[in-house]
Amino acid sequence: MPPSNPDAYRSVFRPGLFAGQTILVTGGGSGLGRCTAHELHALGARIAMIGRTMSKLEEVAGELGDSATIVHAADLRDETQVKAAVGAVLDKAGRIDGLVNNAGGQFPAKLRDISLNGWNAVVNNNMTATFLLSKEVYLRWMEANGGAIVNVGADWELGMPGMGHNGAARAGQTNFTFTASVEWAHSGVRVNSVIPGFIASSGLDRYPESAHAVLRGVKRRVPLKRHGTESEIAAAIVFLLSEAAAYVTGIAVRVDGGLHNNARSSFYEVPDHDRSKAYNGFPLYKVPKVLED
Numbered sequence: 001m002p003p004s005n006p007d008a009y010r011s012v013f014r015p016g017l018f019a020g021q022t023i024l025v026t027g028g029g030s031g032l033g034r035c036t037a038h039e040l041h042a043l044g045a046r047i048a049m050i051g052r053t054m055s056k057l058e059e060v061a062g063e064l065g066d067s068a069t070i071v072h073a074a075d076l077r078d079e080t081q082v083k084a085a086v087g088a089v090l091d092k093a094g095r096i097d098g099l100v101n102n103a104g105g106q107f108p109a110k111l112r113d114i115s116l117n118g119w120n121a122v123v124n125n126n127m128t129a130t131f132l133l134s135k136e137v138y139l140r141w142m143e144a145n146g147g148a149i150v151n152v153g154a155d156w157e158l159g160m161p162g163m164g165h166n167g168a169a170r171a172g173q174t175n176f177t178f179t180a181s182v183e184w185a186h187s188g189v190r191v192n193s194v195i196p197g198f199i200a201s202s203g204l205d206r207y208p209e210s211a212h213a214v215l216r217g218v219k220r221r222v223p224l225k226r227h228g229t230e231s232e233i234a235a236a237i238v239f240l241l242s243e244a245a246a247y248v249t250g251i252a253v254r255v256d257g258g259l260h261n262n263a264r265s266s267f268y269e270v271p272d273h274d275r276s277k278a279y280n281g282f283p284l285y286k287v288p289k290v291l292e293d
Contacts, residue, residue, distance in 0.1 A: 007283050007284075008042060008283070009038050009039050009041075009042035009281055009282060009283065010281035010282075010283070011039050011042050011043055011235075011238070011281055012235060012279070012281070013039075013043055013235075013238055013239075013242065014043075015043065015044070016043065016044045017043040017044060017238075017242055017243075018040060018043045018044045018045035018097075018098075018241070018242075019043075019044035019045075020044070021044075021045050021046070021095075021097035021098060022045065022046045022047075022048060022070075022089070022093040022094075022095050022096055022097055022098075023040050023045045023046070023047060023048070023096075023097060023098035023099070023100065023241065024048040024049075024050065024086075024089055024096050024098070024099050024100070024137065025037045025040070025047065025048070025049050025050075025100045025102060026049075026050050026051065026076060026100065026101055026102050026103035026129070026133060027051050027102040027103030027104065028047070028049030028050070028051055028057060028060055028071075028102070029049065029051040029053055029056025029057045029059070029060055030056055030060075030202050030203070031201040031202045031203045031230065032102055032152060032196070032199065032201055032203070032230055032233050032234065033049070033051070033100070033102040033103065034060050034063075034230075035201075035230035035231060035233070035234045035282050035285070036100055036102065036230075036233070036234040036237050036238075037049060037060060037064065038060075038063070038064065038234075038282060038284070039231070039234045039235070039238055039281065039282070040098075040234075040238065040241075041064050041066060041069075043238065045097075045098070046066075046068050046069070046070075046093060047061075047064060047066070047069050047070070048069070048070035048071075048072070048089045048092075048093060048096070049061070049069070049070070049071050049072070050071075050072050050073075050074050050076065050085050050089075050103070050133075051073065051074075051103060052073060052074070052075060052103075053073065054071065054073040057071035057072075057073065058071055063284060070088070070089055070092050070093060072085045072088045072089065076103055076125075076129035076132065076133055077124040077125060077128055077129050077132075079132050082129075082132045082133055082136050083136055086133070086136045086137055086140055087140070090140060090141060095141060095145065096137050096140075096141045096142070096147065097145075097147050097148070098147060098148045098149070098150070098241045099133065099134065099137050099142075099147065099148075099149045099150070100149075100150050100152065100237055100241070101129070101130045101133055101134060101149065101150070101151045101152060102152040103125070103129060104125050104126040104129070104152070105121075105122070105125045105126070105206075106122050106125070106126065106154075106163055106165065106166035106169075107122070107163070107207075107208075108162050108163055108207065108208065108210070108211050109162070109163065109165070110162060110164075111164045111165075114164070114165050118165065119165045122165040122166050122169055123165060123168065123169045123172070125169070126153075126154075126166060126169035126170060126173055127169040127170070127172040127173045127176070130151050130173050130176060131176055134149055134151075134176075134180060134191070137149070138180075138184060138187070138189060142184070142187060142188075142189045143184075143187045143189070144187070145188075146187060146188030146189055147188070147189050147190075148189070148190045148191075148192075148240065148241045148245075149180070149189065149190070149191045149192070150191075150192055150193070150194060150237050150240045150241055151173055151174075151176070151177050151191070151192070151193045151194070152193070152194050152196065152233070152237070153170045153173050153174050153177075153193050153194070153195050153252065154166060154167075154170040154195060154196070155170075155195050155197070155254065155256065155259075155260050156168075156170040156171040156174065157260070158260075158263055158264070173193070174193050174195075174252050177191050177192065177193045177250065177252065178250050181249040181250030182250065185249060190240075190245065190246075190248065190249040191249060191250065192240045192245070192248060192249060192250065192251050192252070192253065193251070193252040193253065194233060194236045194237055194240065194252075194253050194255060195252050195253065195254045195255065195256065196228065196233050196255055196256065197222065197228055197254070197255060197256025197257055197259045197260075198215065198218045198219070198222065198227050198228065198256070198257075198259070199227060199228040199229065199230060199232075199233055200227040200228065200229060200230070200287060200288055200291050201230050201233075201288060202286070202288050203288075204288040204290045204291065205288045205289050205290055207290070212290050215290055215291070216290065216291060218259075220272075221259060221262060221263075222256070222257040222258065222259045222262070223257060223258035223259070223261070223262050223270045224257035224258055224276035225257075225270070225272060225273055225274070225276060226257065226276055226278060227257075227291065228255060228256070228257060228278075229278050229279060229280045229282075229285070230280075230282060230285060231279055231280045231281045231282050231285070232255055232278070232279050232280075233255055234282075235279065235281075236253050236255050240253070257276070
């Protein structure tokens with residue numbers, strides 16, 4: 001049955017799935033983080049969001065319409081700020097049952113043109129921040145109480161020509177996932193990754209105009225012949241956080257329409273089709289400008 005409130009998030013998961021839990025989402029002020037926060041809140045979770053820009057976090061908190069929502073601005077590359085942010089969440093909520101390391105950022109550049117500052121910025125955004133926040137949440141709450149961590153990464157296994165700094169960072173982030181899943185298992189902590197493909201999210205609009213043709217045309221290479229939706233990434237995150245994934249740890253789930261498996265194909269071209277129907281449960285979703293017809 002459709003939800004009685006047309007503005008409610010249409011999740012495929014059961015109502016109240018995360019009732020009584022606090023889940024921390026980084027980068028919750030836009031894109032995948034915003035959508036994930038909405039779905040988790042629709043399933044009963046108390047949401048805490050950390051990001052760089054307080055105004056964006058406050059706007060999403062306003063969308064959620066829940067006075068219990070926690071927002072905190074911090075640079076997640078800075079250990080002191082990470083410690084303060086986690087402390088602030090625990091002071092208000094008293095617990096952190098789930099952590100979604102979604103915040104990140106990258107830019108197209110060839111290796112020969114990447115400065116040390118540019119390299120460090122992407123590695124720190126996408127790998128070091130995941131380590132710092134996961135470690136702090138583990139030490140402050142999950143080591144004694146258990147929990148689930150989901151890291152949002154990118155597909156690095158075939159290299160990442162044109163964004164080598166991001167490929168290196170994401171490889172490290174995924175390897176951290178694998179290692180933490182073993183070292184923290186005795187504490188009842190599960191650690192997994194979600195690897196998005198090309199998702200029609202607001203993050204696409206941050207790429208320079210020189211990348212727009214690639215972003216629009218990539219669906220021709222995707223076996224499902226379309227971009228993914230924010231909701232399809234959020235659904236994978238929700239599953240990995242949920243009790244249904246109680247025996248799942250140390251994996252990286254690709255949500256990419258089959259793109260990875262088609263990347264090396266030289267003797268087969270997927271016929272054009274429109275057979276893949278997108279799932280979009282987020283009523284506030286807007287198509288990124290770069291993909292508008």
